[in-house]
Amino acid sequence: MTSKMEFHYEIVGRVISKLFNEGLSRVELDSETASEYLGLDNSEGKNFKQDIVDVIFWMISEGLIRTSNTYETLDGSASFINVQLTSKCISIIRVNSTEQIGVKNIEHLLSKSEETPPSISNYIKVGSFVGSILGGFTKSIS
Numbered sequence: 001m002t003s004k005m006e007f008h009y010e011i012v013g014r015v016i017s018k019l020f021n022e023g024l025s026r027v028e029l030d031s032e033t034a035s036e037y038l039g040l041d042n043s044e045g046k047n048f049k050q051d052i053v054d055v056i057f058w059m060i061s062e063g064l065i066r067t068s069n070t071y072e073t074l075d076g077s078a079s080f081i082n083v084q085l086t087s088k089c090i091s092i093i094r095v096n097s098t099e100q101i102g103v104k105n106i107e108h109l110l111s112k113s114e115e116t117p118p119s120i121s122n123y124i125k126v127g128s129f130v131g132s133i134l135g136g137f138t139k140s141i142s
Helices: 004-020 036-040 047-059 087-093 107-113 122-139
Strands: 026-029 069-072 078-085
Touching: 004 026, 004 036, 004 047, 004 078, 004 087, 004 107, 004 122, 026 036, 036 047, 047 069, 047 078, 078 087, 087 122, 107 122
Parallel strands: none
Antiparallel strands: 026 078, 069 078
């Protein structure tokens, strides 16, 4: 069982992986179908809708992804239109990550994912690494 933070890191890793494999194509994400699109296992009937929405909003506010429009409903559902990786996220994907996650960079890990998707632990590593890089950006700015 993973912690809530590890699960959110996993979602970050899955979103980056999916968008990376789409290139710069614009993608529509909505909270109703995102679980399936991201490959999250909800075989136990779990609903990850709010977690996914919260993580995507965080990724937008941190500048990892952009969207042309966002629609949020009163029940917490959301649709994200024309989602793309930002240049900031692409730069992070290419940062040397050998010490942190054991591969040259996230791009190297994700480029293998078309044939064999990364494991849950690799998605968590990607999300955690991205979070630590963003924390470093924040420290260097302040």
